[in-house]
Amino acid sequence: MRRRSATALLTLLTALAALLAGPGAGPASAATAAHRPVVLVHGYNADPGVWGSLDARLRAAGYADGEIFRWGYDTHQSVNEVLAGRFAAYVDEVRRTTGADRVDIVAHSFGSLPTRWYVKYAGGTATVAHWISLAGPNHGTGVAWACALWDQACRDMTPGSWVQNHLAEGDETPGPVAYTTFWSNCDEVIDPDDSVRLTGATNTPAGCLDHNALLGDEAVGRGVVAALGAA
Numbered sequence: 001m002r003r004r005s006a007t008a009l010l011t012l013l014t015a016l017a018a019l020l021a022g023p024g025a026g027p028a029s030a031a032t033a034a035h036r037p038v039v040l041v042h043g044y045n046a047d048p049g050v051w052g053s054l055d056a057r058l059r060a061a062g063y064a065d066g067e068i069f070r071w072g073y074d075t076h077q078s079v080n081e082v083l084a085g086r087f088a089a090y091v092d093e094v095r096r097t098t099g100a101d102r103v104d105i106v107a108h109s110f111g112s113l114p115t116r117w118y119v120k121y122a123g124g125t126a127t128v129a130h131w132i133s134l135a136g137p138n139h140g141t142g143v144a145w146a147c148a149l150w151d152q153a154c155r156d157m158t159p160g161s162w163v164q165n166h167l168a169e170g171d172e173t174p175g176p177v178a179y180t181t182f183w184s185n186c187d188e189v190i191d192p193d194d195s196v197r198l199t200g201a202t203n204t205p206a207g208c209l210d211h212n213a214l215l216g217d218e219a220v221g222r223g224v225v226a227a228l229g230a231a
Contacts, residue, residue, distance in 0.1 A: 035067045036129055037098045038228060039091065043109025043135075044153060048072045050108065053216035054224060061225045069094050069103075075110055079156040079163045080121070083114035088122045095127065104130040104228050108215055109189065110153060112136025116167055125175025130228055133181045134214045138172075139195040140164045143188075159195075173200030180227040182220050184209040202227070 038058065040051045048070035058068055071090050077083055094103055105128055107115045112133040118124040119131055137144065140159030147154035156163040173179040183196035186208035190196055197203040206220050214220050 035063050035228075036102060036104050037067050037069060037094050037100050038063070038104040038106060039094060040068070040070045041087070041105060041107040041111035041115055042070075042072070042075075043107075043111050044075045044157075046075065046108070050212075050215055054106065054221055057221040057225060061229075066098065073114075076151050076153050078152045079113045080117050080166070084117035084122055087114050087118050088124070091118070091124070091127055102127050102129040104128070104132070106132045106134070106224055106228075107136060108134045109136060109211065110157060112138055113156060113163065113167070117163070119177060120167065120174055125177055128177050130178045130180070130230070132224055132227055133179075133196065133198075133201075134220065134224075135184060135187055135190055135211050136181065136196050137190055138181070138198055139168060141189060141195055142191040171200065172198045178202075178227070178230060180204065180223075182206045182214055182223060184211070184214060187211045 040048070040054065042048055042050050051070055055068060055070075069090075071087060073083060073086060091103055095101065105115050105119075113136070115124075115131065116133075116136075116138070119128050137157045140161060141157055142159060144154045144157035148158050155161055158164070179198060179201035180203075181196050181198055181201050182204045183190070183193060184206045185193050187193055187196075187210070189211035204223055206214055206217060206223075209217055209220075
């Protein structure tokens with residue numbers, strides 16, 4: 001009898017503790033739903049360190065260490081022949097590590113091209129939920145002619161290049177992926193400014209910002225977090 005009484009008392013105390021703790025503390029709601037992994041992809045002649053401001057903003061929005069990934073790569077290589085394949089392998093690794101079926105992508109500048117190629121031509125429509133481009137040369141930039149003679153990535157960024165023509169072919173925003181771009185009318189690197197915008201994407205004007213200023217701009221950061229949270 002004593003053992004039954006002790007068990008009953010323990011059950012009662014557990015129930016009371018859960019009641020007193022309130023609706024947010026029980027096992028059913030012990031943790032906020034995990035975020036989908038987000039992969040941050042830097043631009044030309046840059047490195048993963050450029051993402052400090054957005055990383056902090058994501059963490060403030062509740063992202064954990066294991067939900068934010070930064071892909072580092074050699075920005076002087078071919079978009080389609082080298083980088084898109086390496087990015088595909090990286091996404092596969094992120095998905096294996098986290099158990100997520102899909103990832104979100106935020107790319108700055110040149111990083112928009114290998115990630116777009118992956119989505120459009122390498123199966124990314126099935127593994128990417130949100131694709132976000134900050135100041136991406138999505139239809140090329142005349143500035144890239146300055147280095148096109150000796151640099152493959154620059155050639156890929158020039159208007160009318162083989163890569164640009166294939167990315168623009170057919171549907172620019174294929175599959176169930178949610179596409180978002182942020183562009184500036186004062187961007188000294190993207191020429192013309194409207195190169196960033198894609199048919200079928202949510203194209204968001206960021207105001208008069210320098211090319212790299214989009215990385216740390218507060219309004220752009222809020223917009224990225226909001227886009228990632230959209231269905």
